[in-house]
Amino acid sequence: MTQAAFFVLTALADQPRHGYGILREVEELSEGAVQMRVGTLYGVLDRLTADALIVLDREEVQQGRLRRYYRLTDEGTAALTAEAERLAAGASAAKKRIAEGRRSPASAPGTTDKPATRPGLAGGLA
Amino acid sequence: MTQAAFFVLTALADQPRHGYGILREVEELSEGAVQMRVGTLYGVLDRLTADALIVLDREEVQQGRLRRYYRLTDEGTAALTAEAERLAAGASAAKKRIAEGRRSPASAPGTTDKPATRPGLAGGLA
DNA sequence: CTGAATATATCGGGAGCCGATATATTCGTG
DNA sequence: CACGAATATATCGGCTCCCGATATATTCAG
Secondary structure (H helix, E strand, O other): OOHHHHHHHHHOOOOOEEHHHHHHHHHHHOOOOOOOOHHHHHHHHHHHHHOOOEEEEEEEEEOOEEEEEEEEOHHHHHHHHHHHHHHHHHHHHHHHHHHHHHOOOOOOOOOOOOOOOOOOOOOOOO | OOHHHHHHHHHOOOOOEEHHHHHHHHHHHOOOOOOOOHHHHHHHHHHHHHOOOEEEEEEEEEOOEEEEEEEEOHHHHHHHHHHHHHHHHHHHHHHHHHHHHOOOOOOOOOOOOOOOOOOOOOOOOO
């Protein structure tokens, strides 16, 4: 799953939203960090619809402007849940490794630090 | 930052590794979930080097085979840390929203798919 | 000898994101 | 009333990036 798709699904997780609303919602929920472009949105929307992760919920005409609302399917909720756990696991693994790297890399206390073949630099090569 | 770049940086976070070692390490740290391809690796390596997030640490010739070791720069560690926090925040936001959405789901047991007249946004709509 | 694993690298195709562009209405400002 | 900004939809070309295939070379197991 791409980053853009993840954020679209997240924006739709609590309630149905229309395209432009998704754009603003993604920016808000990421605290301004992610600014998805219009050109990105519709491609993502099409792909997610094709994959049955979202569906067209309804269409409204609000003050002369069409609003096309999308919502998550059960499959979409499941996919988002799985992806969120994957990302959390990845982030967790990265943080752990950074912490490990900050110690002396040769010997960490209390760890099963036996990284397989430790090449002893034997041999006159260089 | 792309997913592949993130995993390469993570694999290098605790100690310098060479290309093929990164490939195996990424697969291991992701518990088999991510299987990065060789064609992906070298592009990522070049880009990360160009961005000064990694550097060539050293070259060894082990049993006739060249091993080219890379390691994180300080900038690379900082970038990985920032990305890990970004991912964790995204994952957290997604989970929170999924939980919020479950309070008034469209697909409730015994109910057919109803668009759910949810929050009073747009109010009476007219 | 042959195949698998180790280890490097390149190339073409395709997927996906971005910037620009187009259309249309409403609202605030001048 | 004119104009720009915001709202709201959609498309298209270019570019980046990932993957599969391919190539080369050595070591080890069968």
